[in-house]
Amino acid sequence: MTTTDTPALPPAARGAAAPTGTAPAGTAPEGTGPSAPAALPAAATGAVVLDAVVPARAPWSAVVRRGQLLTIIDLGGNQAVDFLAFDAHDTSLRYSAPDTIQAQGSVFLTTGSVLRDCEHAPMMTLVADDCGRHDTLGGACSKESNTLRYGHHTAGQHACVENFLAEGGRHGLGKRDLVSNINWYMNVPVDPDGALGIVDGISAPGLSLTLRAEKDVLVVVSNCPQVNNPCNGFDPTPVRMVVTDPSEG
């Protein structure tokens, strides 16, 4: 079942529509990469609202209603999932990395972390996490930052900002709506001298995390296409996105 009954939303935001298609509940999505398990993690309780495989390098978006759960499964292991969240009814209220890490007293996200918006209000809560910690500092790769980090020869490569601009545009979001995002499954330590870097991941195939929406949230994702650093193990792979509704089923 999809939830398409909120007239306050802009047309493009209705229906949790995923451009990559959805699979019927309880069946294995037909991904092109590593095989996707049909079984859902224990934390993904309730009726399946949406079950999609986001291909490697692709964008994705959906509205997750208040109380619903979004489970993100790292099918191939060590796949960075760049993630932004907006209030589905007022997109000027959006995920804020500084507010989130101020309130929880840590730069890393794990079970219990509350994602806060730019006015400090809770948007989503991380209710389960197999991985242990996720990044709030590194932001999204872009063609422009890739040229600074790796050289001007990388300007033609795909990047997360391309995905965010394209997918956000479907919901009326533009460049000014893009801010520091979450990188699920990405490992970014801060050394005692302040050195920060994207290093080899600590995730593994099949690990998952589950977020509970505290309000109706538009989630915009880039399944990171980066190949110049270890954030995707130098091999971008598909991820599985499942929305469940504990109040049903």
Added chain:
Amino acid sequence: MTASSTSTTAGAREHARAQEGAAAGTVRTRPVVPASAWPTPPDGVSPEDLVHAETVAGGGYTHLAVARGTHVRLTDLDGDACAHVLAFHAEQPWERLNVADTVKVQWQVYLTTGHLLLSDQGRALASVVADTSGHHDTLFGTTTRARNEARYGDGAAHGPSPAGRELFALAGAKHDLTRRDLPPSISFFQGVRVDDDGAPQHRGSAGAGAAVTLVAELPLILLVANTAHPLDPRERFTCTPLEVLAWRGDPTAPSDPRWDATPEGRRALDRTAAHVAARTARPTAGATR
């Protein structure tokens, strides 16, 4: 009932015009206009090159639009200023400070002399060319009205404990920027370090008189909110005046050691120079009569 001195337009005008002289020397937190009248220009800077001179109250804000090459010095006068800063390309404000790119591209979260403030377009908005503080923060942003209401009882822009985001919203509005245009910000003079486990340790200030100087590598809009850091542990809102001084100067040049200090910085400055060059017409022979 006798008429007051302001009961007529003539009386009200006289009353208004008497205020400047009456207040002379009594208000510390104010701009000095023209900036050339600032009493203590930095060493080597002629008064005529000063373009902005202001003392911003604790809990106050200011905003500057400055040319490429302008030097902007922020000074923590009394030891408890906290300068929250956002920077935008003045000619295309959709290009703005990107804190994530700033720390990621430079492989460093503790900002100091030699570092760049990077935009989301892979260009240098500003260089940090002097820093006697070293107590800064690129990660934890500024305060919100909700957080300051919870911590201090109030977070309104003109209340006793203003939230940085409220001050940024007003400063930005004066350049037609909205709350959507306000990304995560950086702050100077209240240091934060991060433990191995990711927890922040607030280090406070480096003391009265510490200063940071930025050089604008592009024409900039700068928004500056002087208000307590979000992780300031004190129960009582604490923020003291900030001095903001700006003067004409030159942007970083290829001959400067900063240009080649790192490959990432070199590419950022190269991209910035290319952007400026493409927008600069070649002087045309005979164009002047």
